[in-house]
Amino acid sequence: MIENTIVAPSTPLGKGAISMVRLSGRDSLKIALKFFKPKGKFIPRKAAYGKLYDFEDNKFFDDGIMIYYKAPSSYSGEDMVEITCHGNPIIVWRIIELALKSGARQAKPGEFSYRAFLNGKMDLPGAEAIEDLVEAQSYDGVKLSFSQLEGGLSKRIWKLRKELLELIIVLETEIEFPDDGIGIERKDVLISLRKVKEEIKELISFFGSGKQILEGIKLVLVGKPNVGKSSLFNALLEEERAIVTEFPGTTRDFLRERIIYRGVPFIIIDTAGMNPNPTDMIEREGMKRAEILINEADGILFLLDLSCQIDEGDQKLAKLTVNKKTLFVLNKSDLPEVLRESEIKKLGEGKRVKISAKKKENLESLRKEMWKTFSKEIPQEMVYINSRQKANLEKSLVSIERAISLAESETPEEIISEELRTAISALEEIIGKVKTDEVLKGIFSKFCIGK
Ligand SMILES: Nc1nc2c(ncn2[C@@H]2O[C@H](COP(=O)(O)OP(=O)(O)OP(=O)(O)O)[C@@H](O)[C@H]2O)c(=O)[nH]1
Ligand SMILES: [Mg+2]
Structure with missing residues (x-):
């Protein structure tokens, strides 16, 4: 059995209706009663109303609810106390201070769960x-x-x-x-x-x-310079997040944002356009990173410009994405169409969706297709590994x-x-x-x- 009684805030330190402070260890109750004065008698596992008392200046500074959990029937398996106060970080800070002055020690991150694990309250996958x-x-x-x-x-x-x-x-x-x-x-x-x-x-x-269910499906926007990757990135996010210009090579680094569609989180990554003949070091480095991102991605949104022919840049990209699940996004549908289907076929397998990122046309179809192509049904017997x-x-x-x-x-x-x-x-x-x-x-x- 661990001797120390530990204390920590259990809710984020910010303003809100309520916040909670938790104590765990043999002396939890004794320590809590130094600064929490319950109204009337209280019983383990039952909410007790009371006032918070500052024993250094003999004044009350808040009221709240305390619940006492007697070992082993608690989260950590030890004696525990949970105090709910009003949601002001100053109140939380003072409660912690008073607990420390009464013999508790500040809990380290994960320590409540660690104690729960040591006391057989949960196993490692549970923690x-x-x-x-x-x-x-x-x-x-x-x-x-x-x-x-x-x-x-x-x-x-x-x-x-x-x-x-x-x-x-x-x-x-x-x-x-x-x-x-x-x-x-x-x-x-x-x-x-x-x-x-x-x-x-x-x-x-x-x-x-x-990993995809918990964190999101990682999709990389891939395409030669000026094809409209950043325009699409912004359109999907519904905000002007990335810089868009008419000059090729605008995006030098990559940007990463999350969108949720039909409850499925997608992480969309805007990359530097792939220039087959990089002109400077920054461009070369940007492309190197794009290649790494492609390898790590769950899927590719491969952008093509409907208003021009396939060129060396598109072909080079197609080689990089050949092993990845790909959706072809045919952008600039508002311009006269030059790109032929037979050309696209040469680049690889994958559904095609025509859009105009600039005019924000057909984006809903694209979202739907992204969802169909990349999200997975969760099997009944699925467990997270x-x-x-x-x-x-x-x-x-x-x-x-x-x-x-x-x-x-x-x-x-x-x-x-x-x-x-x-x-x-x-x-x-x-x-x-x-x-x-x-x-x-x-x-x-x-x-x-x-x-
Ligand atoms: N007509 C038309 N122009 C578009 C469309 N999408 C993007 N553009 C234009 O194409 C140019 C390049 O757009 P960006 O979104 O910066 O292209 P990018 O692929 O991010 O370019 P880099 O970052 O340089 O690789 C801009 O002038 C956009 O306004 C579209 O659907 N139709
Ligand atoms: Mg860009």
Whole structure:
């Protein structure tokens, strides 16, 4: 049990109707009662009205509500107090000060959740999901993180772990009593192992889509100079965010903004136009960055100018985007049309939408097509996998695959079983059954474990 009682504001420091301060630790109640004077008797888990009292000048400075949670029935698993006051940062600051003067210590970021984890109130994926829940950029993202908080991933990991442990028992029984007639069928072991392998592969496959649901679908505006990328960027944002001029090479860096369409967040990135013969260092650097962005993107909005022929610039870009899901945006539809369909075909696969970014024509069709092309249905069984979890799943997959080929080649049981143990420990790292400081430090960021 951790001895210190910690205190921190739980709501953002700003003006609002109310703010909340939280205490966690053995002395939470004792400390809170130094400056919160409840009216009448109060009961754990019931809201108690009272006044906030400054014991340094013997004056009341606000009123509010206090709730006391007795251990272990609290968020952190320790005694906890939550005080709700009026939403002025000065009030919050004074409450914290009075708590510090009464023996509490300022909580470090993530420390409430860290204590909850140590007290078995949540596992690692649950702790990670809290941050995702707060940061999610869409309603789907919120729902996905909440199901994670409720153990979506953990349940599946525990199940895999159980299946592997059962296989180890079967294999090791065979080692210890090879002649008592139990006799394992390699075929059955292989069937189970292949099933586990598919499960793990499915979990890994959720990595990309989960990220898109939580953070947004990253779309890069790509096109040669002057094709109208920044004009489209502004039109989609419905504000004059990027500079637009009639001179090629206007955009030198890249701009990134978020739009939401039908509940799906899209991150739109405006880039420097691709000039096949860059004239200066800035242009070269801008294009280098555009290339990196293309590689990292979930999809490409490839702009073409309907009023002129395809040229070297378009062709060069098409080479860069060849492996990416692409939507062709045929801009400047208000001008006489020169570009032919047969020319566009040469640039690659992808739907086409004709628009005029300048006149803001047909933008709704473009948004709809973006949504259709790039957003994904969320499968029922979807769970969110972050990069830490993915790395561990991959580690366990390697061992499972090794175990499969060993089992296929009549290798002795103990060697197969050893591989399965390695696979299990990688899975255990995901749920935090193995608590390595490295991992915990990464998750409960900035929080110095062991100090
Ligand atoms: N007629 C017409 N002109 C357009 C349209 N879209 C953009 N333009 C014009 O094309 C020129 C270039 O537009 P930008 O949006 O700056 O083009 P860009 O692709 O961002 O250019 P760089 O940043 O230089 O790569 C400007 O003069 C725009 O007004 C359109 O739909 N129709
Ligand atoms: Mg531009």
